[in-house]
Amino acid sequence: MNKLSLFGLLGLVIRRDLLLAMRRRADVLTTLVFFVMVVSLFPLGVGPEPDMLRKMAAGVLWVAALLASMLSLPRMFSADYLDGTLEQMMLAPQSLTMMVLGKIIAHWMLSGLPLVLIAPVLGLQFDMSSQALWVLMFALLLGTPVLSMIGAIGAALTLGLRGGGVLVSLLVLPLCIPVLIFGAGAVEAVNSGMDAISNLSLLGAFLLFALVFTPFVAAQALKISME
Amino acid sequence: MQQAFKLEVVDLACERGDLRLFSGLSFELAAGELMQVQGENGSGKTTLLRTLCGFVQPVEGKVLWSGQDIAEWDDTYHEQMCYLGHLNAIKDELSAIENLQMSAGLAGFSVSEQDAIAVLRRMGLRRKEHLPVRVLSQGQRRRVALSRLLVGDSKLWILDEPLTALDVGAVALMQELIGEHLSNGGMVIFTTHQPLQVAGVQTRQLALS
Numbered sequence: 001m002n003k004l005s006l007f008g009l010l011g012l013v014i015r016r017d018l019l020l021a022m023r024r025r026a027d028v029l030t031t032l033v034f035f036v037m038v039v040s041l042f043p044l045g046v047g048p049e050p051d052m053l054r055k056m057a058a059g060v061l062w063v064a065a066l067l068a069s070m071l072s073l074p075r076m077f078s079a080d081y082l083d084g085t086l087e088q089m090m091l092a093p094q095s096l097t098m099m100v101l102g103k104i105i106a107h108w109m110l111s112g113l114p115l116v117l118i119a120p121v122l123g124l125q126f127d128m129s130s131q132a133l134w135v136l137m138f139a140l141l142l143g144t145p146v147l148s149m150i151g152a153i154g155a156a157l158t159l160g161l162r163g164g165g166v167l168v169s170l171l172v173l174p175l176c177i178p179v180l181i182f183g184a185g186a187v188e189a190v191n192s193g194m195d196a197i198s199n200l201s202l203l204g205a206f207l208l209f210a211l212v213f214t215p216f217v218a219a220q221a222l223k224i225s226m227e
Numbered sequence: 228m229q230q231a232f233k234l235e236v237v238d239l240a241c242e243r244g245d246l247r248l249f250s251g252l253s254f255e256l257a258a259g260e261l262m263q264v265q266g267e268n269g270s271g272k273t274t275l276l277r278t279l280c281g282f283v284q285p286v287e288g289k290v291l292w293s294g295q296d297i298a299e300w301d302d303t304y305h306e307q308m309c310y311l312g313h314l315n316a317i318k319d320e321l322s323a324i325e326n327l328q329m330s331a332g333l334a335g336f337s338v339s340e341q342d343a344i345a346v347l348r349r350m351g352l353r354r355k356e357h358l359p360v361r362v363l364s365q366g367q368r369r370r371v372a373l374s375r376l377l378v379g380d381s382k383l384w385i386l387d388e389p390l391t392a393l394d395v396g397a398v399a400l401m402q403e404l405i406g407e408h409l410s411n412g413g414m415v416i417f418t419t420h421q422p423l424q425v426a427g428v429q430t431r432q433l434a435l436s
Binding site: 004008009012013016019020023024082083084085087088089090091092093094099226227 | 312335
């Protein structure tokens with residue numbers, strides 16, 4: 001028997017969560033179907049006026065992405081908590097932070113990445129220009145991991161509480177607002193003929209900052225929840 | 228590394244909510260010793276075991292492993308112990324082999340498929356290795372969870388009701404496995420409401436009241 005390296009452990013946790021999700025596909029599809037439905041309902045509801053649709057496209061897509069990612073948050077740790085796997089993770093002579101990072105990455109691959117990939121298709125319904133679509137996709141690529149990471153802290157803190165789902169949203173949504181503002185702002189900037197680089201740089205900065213701090217904080221929150 | 232392992236509990240007191248469960252609890256457990264924690268429902272057996280794992284912080288007193296407080300140990304303490312709680316920590320969607328490999332992986336080891344199959348057969352799960360755990364019975368799931376003890380080389384086994392849902396044959400197997408573990412210099416602390424006798428070893432009793 002040989003010991004795993006940190007990245008071996010990270011890979012193992014990601015593989016494990018993806019394998020579990022593949023055997024339980026309904027959970028993964030829920031997020032995506034919700035996103036597609038919310039975004040598709042808007043053009044039907046507000047009427048087919050291209051100017052108005054183009055103007056609100058970025059905001060609608062970002063708000064829908066934010067809500068869709070909230071939908072899957074309570075599931076991030078709860079299954080492992082309920083069957084005792086989380087206990088074993090805490091007892092493991094390994095970095096809990098690294099395991100949490102693995103779970104966050106797996107969660108993003110299952111709930112964030114599909115949104116990034118399908119967003120351009122939905123954007124077409126709003127008559128977005130191709131340049132705006134590219135920026136939207138890139139902004140979502142930078143922003144959705146941040147949503148998963150901040151969400152992980154909320155999910156860890158509310159573990160095992162009744163009505164945890166609502167509480168997660170209350171805790172996490174305010175913290176996600178900057179991502180929403182700069183993400184939608186990037187697309188707005190392109191639409192009004194400016195450069196999106198400043199908004200995208202800020203999103204990138206959020207991502208790096210969250211990557212460094214949130215796994216550690218979420219791991220500490222899990223320890224508190226387990227007592 | 229041949230080192231004398233010893234678990235010491237000094238003047239331990241634990242609370243759950245505002246309720247004082249026990250206080251002034253002291254004992255030592257040395258290599259090759261078996262200890263059974265006894266007490267009524269709600270007397271703090273599980274809390275004691277969880278305190279030994281480090282999940283629960285004691286109100287007073289401390290838990291020492293090889294002379295050092297477990298809160299001050301790095302990962303070494305967790306490498307040398309294995310905890311099996313009320314929850315099996317296995318995934319319904321995965322097969323018994325995958326479950327064993329994953330839990331070994333999380334504990335920091337990789338286990339080959341052959342080794343996993345050998346361990347599961349030893350636990351009486353022949354021809355069930357590739358089935359999803361979902362279709363197994365409660366007792367068989369417990370066997371999958373217990374097979375985790377046999378991979379890895381932990382010294383201290385902390386078992387909370389290990390015999391739940393096990394049939395007579397599996398209980399005999401557990402006695403045999405615990406006996407082997409003790410003769411290899413391991414130590415076991417467990418709770419159970421069923422009688423568990425290991426040949427050639429005096430079971431020490433610890434009563435919580």
